[in-house]
Amino acid sequence: MQVAIVVYPGFTALDVLGPHEVLGRLPDTEVVFVAEHPGLVVNDLGSLSVHVDAGFADVPEPDVVLVGGGPGAHDQLADGSLHDWLRAVDRTAAWTTSVCTGSFVLAAAGLLAGRRATTHWSGLDQLADYGVTPxxxxxVVDGHYATAAGVSAGIDMALTLSGLIAGDHVAQTVQLIIEYAxxxxxxxGSVDSAPAEVFRSAVKTLTGSLPDEGAA
Structure with a gap:
């Protein structure tokens, strides 16, 4: 089984490295990082780079596709070579998946229309603009699409996917190996449980401005 993980400038590291840690431990599985421009791809914090050897043409029929999120996802919403590749590989992939704002990339490519999906809490409502039910x-698993909420949820999604692909025993074995507890x-860790002042601080960090007093 081949798992193709998409990266682009400004990706969030844990979005892709968490699932990589899980899916890469499945039996008979090859994980390949793929990018529009192979070479060093720098994450959103500017402190970690992934060296990508494969371009889109090098990975024509992956079994699993994963698109992570991050601030750079905004630059991946315009139709182009990434969307063309996603639409092409989606036809044969067993699973097309995303973590965090990576779901916006899938949605912008037209793959999630009419589907249920999730993303980071800060952008959840905006998924509806693409015909997606947030x-x-x-x-969230809908058809052969699996989407994860923000950042750390990618590990949960990858374990869920592992169970669907290889069975619960294998998925639980991987969970124990990485001691995910x-x-x-x-x-x-969620909008519902965070104190109001923490929520406001998070929104300010993400957007540069405070939310309305009535929010959250």
Whole structure:
């Protein structure tokens, strides 16, 4: 099985490295990073680079496609070579998936119209602009599409996908190997559980401005 993970300038590292850690441990699986312009691709923090050897033409029929998110996803919404490739490989892929704002790239390519999908909480409502039904679930599976909410949810999505591909026993074995048993020190990991002042701080960090007083 071949898993193709798309990266682009400004991707969020955990969006792709979390699923890479999970899916790369499945039996008989090859994970390949693919980009429009092979070479060093720098993440959104500017502190990590992935060296990509494969361009789109080098990966014509992956079994699983994964598009991560990040600030750079905004630059991947215009129709172009990435969208052409996504539409082509989606015809034969067993699974087309995304993490965080990567779902906007899939949606902009026309792949999620009429489907349920999720993304980072800050942009969830905007999925409807692409004919997508937004879901607040952490992982959404609709047909052969699987989408994950923000950043860390990519690990959950990859484990879900592993179970669907290789069975629960294999997925649980991978989960144990990577010791994925999160016990965060704070209950601020979702909009519903985060204190109001934390929510406002997060929105300001993401957008540069504070939300309305009535928000969250």
């Amino acid at each position: 879901s607040t679930e952490r992982v 999160p016990e965060p020190p704070y209950r601020a």
